[in-house]
Amino acid sequence: MQKNVNVEMIDKENRSAVMVLELMVNNHPGVMSHICGLFSRRAYNLEGIVCMPIGAGELSRMWLQVNEELKLEQVIKQVQKLPDVVSVARHAAGHPVFSGLAAFM
Amino acid sequence: MYTMNGAQLIIKMLERQGVELIAGIPGGANLPLYDALFASSAIKHILCRHEQGAGFLAQGISRSTGKAAVCFATSGPGATNILTAIADAYLDSIPVVCITGQVPASLIGTDAFQEVDTYGMSIPVTKHNNLVRSVTDLLYIIPKAFELALSGRPGPVLIDVPKDIQTAMISFLKWPQPGCCLEQKPTDSSQLAMAAEMINTAKRPILCLGGGIIHAGASEAARALIEKSSIPATMTLMGLGALAADHPLSLGMLGMHAARSTNMALQHCDLFIAAGARFDDRATGKIVEFCPEARVIHMDIDPSELSKLKTAHIALAGDVKESLHALLPTLEPNGRKIWRNYIEVLQEMYPLTSPEAVVPEKPYGLILKISELLQENGFVATDVGKHQMWTAQVFPFTRPRQLLTSGGLGTMGFGLPAAIGAALAFPDRQVVLFTGDGSLQMNIQELATAVEQQVNVKIIVMNNKSLGLVRQQQNLFYQKQYFACDFQIDIDFAAIAKGFGMKAFNAEPGCNVAELLSVILTQPGPCLINVPVGVEEEVYPMVPPGASNSIMLGGCNAEKCKC
Known part of the structure; x- marks a missing residue:
């Protein structure tokens, strides 16, 4: 509850709590369930998700648009804990993956 | 070159992991595994009476030894039944490897007989899980499961194996290394x-x-x-x-x-x-x-x-x-x-107990009496409820792993199968289970397993004919409106235990409880003793749920403390 109040405050001040996480993950049919399940059961706000296989298809790259300021560190630690997650990098909001997709909306 | 089917490969790799006991129940979708297990002389299978019992039995092995323990269940209801025990292991960080049978890969997604999405359901309650998609993947998945279960913060790993993967043949040149606990990065x-x-x-x-x-x-x-x-x-x-x-x-x-x-x-x-x-x-x-x-x-x-x-x-x-x-x-x-x-x-x-509370006829006294009688290297298992908190409060624990209890998930029904697991892992030691009449009824079928295995488990039923901690909360926080917490029938637990072939006693009012306890603790094999406990006996002091720890209700010195 308090989390949402804070997020609204941040929006009012015209500062964004939105971040983009870029993950490298093992590519198998269950990996999306693992990532999405983590966000839903820990009540983290996940606003957008893009996932594509890379290379020979052993790995996938995944971009997550996350709306969490207070819990961001916690979100990243939890994501890093998943055995299927190979690496995590963070980017500011407005990553071209999502701004490019916005053209289709 | 080694050639065998997937089920045989799994059993061989479990043997190579040093697994000596597997708790489980067979069913349609894991029968190839059981067929392979029949041929194993290194692994003893413990047939439970409910998959939840099998999961908790494995936990009892793991909690008492610190090693990863293994349990088996079939697809569908077998898998759903065992998940409570897996969730319990997850919240207490207990290394358990659970291997479930699944319908053949060709039938997955067709609502086949005894098909559930075990993989999907186990994601939130395991450290990691796998749905095996090819028999060769087992060479990697099984050792990795043990490595994950034991390394870092321990936890349960579930492997869902479709039946056709269990029967598929595989040839390979070299056994993989058994999975083990990995070293951690040093602290900063x-x-x-x-x-x-x-x-x-x-x-x-x-x-x-x-x-x-x-x-x-x-x-x-x-x-x-x-x-x-x-x-x-x-x-x-x-x-x-x-x-x-x-x-x-x-x-x-x-x-x-x-x-x-x-x-x-x-x-x-x-x-x-x-x-x-x-x-x-x-x-x-x-x-x-x-x-x-x-x-x-x-x-x-x-x-x-x-x-x-x-x-x-x-x-x-x-x-x-x-x-x-x-x-x-x-x-x-x-x-x-x-x-x-x-x-x-x-x-x-502000002492926790008073001289009146530690006589053997009272809960604290009963627990303390048993602590005097229990061998130094014995184990104490509990279920979940008042008896568990009384034990945690006053039992003089002296060493790590002495207490087996469900902490994070607080699962009633944990105690009996976990106690059996510890007794199987340490056949020469005593295991005492403190349970309640409510908790015991949640996995009472495992009395059969205890008798079948002739484990040295002494079951102390602290019987207040109610769901004691629920009743206590209704007493303190719901204006004494007792609802759905008092059992309306008298259950003769000693007669039930005897029905399973277990020695059993009733501590009749007025009998010498201390003497009765010393008799049963010195006898080998499983035994149950039913001890009536007053329904008004509460667990004090108590911090109301959600309140600060500075607010403590009840107990022998409540009036002295106005905080």
Whole structure:
């Protein structure tokens, strides 16, 4: 509850709590369930998700648009804990993956 | 070149892992596994009567030995039944490898007979899980499951194996290495130096030992630190036994049912050192009011626990045993006379028990009597409820892994199968189970397993004919409106146990309970004793759920303490 109040405050001040996480993950049919399940059961706000296989298809790259300021560190630690997650990098909001997709909306 | 089917490969790899016991129940989708298990002379299968019992039995093995234990269930209802025990293992960080049968890969997604999405359902309650898609993947998945279960923060791993993968043939040249616990990155040395400085300058420190101390085998390291720097130490439910209860610096358990003096001391500490503990709400009470004057040092092998609930001034990510070892030489010996004296005064003013409460006819007295009779190397299992809290409060635990209890998930029905598991892992030792009439009924079918295996488990049913802790909350917080907590029939547990072929006794009112207990504890094999407990006997003191630990209700010195 308090989390949402804070997020609204941040929006009012015209500062964004939105971040983009870029993950490298093992590519198998269950990996999306693992990532999405983590966000839903820990009540983290996940606003957008893009996932594509890379290379020979052993790995996938995944971009997550996350709306969490207070819990961001916690979100990243939890994501890093998943055995299927190979690496995590963070980017500011407005990553071209999502701004490019916005053209289709 | 080795050639065999998937099921045989799994059993062989389990043998190579050193697995000696598997608890489980066969069914349509895991019959190839059982066919392969029949041929194994190294592994003994324990047939349970419900898959939840099998999961808890494996937990009993794992909790008592520290090794990863294995359980089997079939697809569909077998899998759903075992998930409660897996979730329980997840919340208490217990290494369990659960292998479930699944319908053949060609039928997955067709709503086939006994098909459920075991993979999807087990994601949130396992450390990791797999749906095996090819028989060759088993060569990697099985050792990896043990590695994941044991490494870092331990936890359960589930492997769902479709039936056609179990029967598919595989040829391979070389066995994979068995999975084992991986070494951790060392704890950050600059953070360690800052932690030592903070401990050395603290006036009123308290160390809190959690289940992580037991998983890490760090109780000796913790004791050395406690004694060198005279740091009073409390324990979470999962940490009980990490420091002997009779140690002069032991404060016993903290939190909802702690001794008043322990929670009061915590309210006044200026440094709270959490070692392998995760700030569970049953331990901290209302978190913003927990240790309000204290700085916090948090040691945990799982970085995501650090500052999850309470911001740590110093976060030591790493193996808690290594962190404690590294801290020890940097600590200055310190008697902390004033602080220890302050705590001693609190302990004298607010004792947990009273002389009237420790007679053998009362719950505390019964537990203490058994503690006198139990062999030093024996185990104590509990179920979940009043009996569990009374045991946690007064049983003088002396060593890690002595107590087997469901902490995080608080699963009624845990105790009997877990006690059987410990007894199977240590056939020469005594196991005492404290249970309640409510909890026992939740996995009572495992009495059959106990008799079949002739395990040395003594079951003490503390029978108040009710769901005691529910009743206590209705008494305290729901205007004594007792509803759905009192059982309306008298159950003759001794007769039930005898029906399963178990020796059983009833402690009739007026009988000599102490004498009866000493008789049953000296006999080999399983035995049940039903002991009536007054329904009005409550677990005190009690912090109301959601309240600060400074608010403690009831107990023998409640009137002295207006806080």
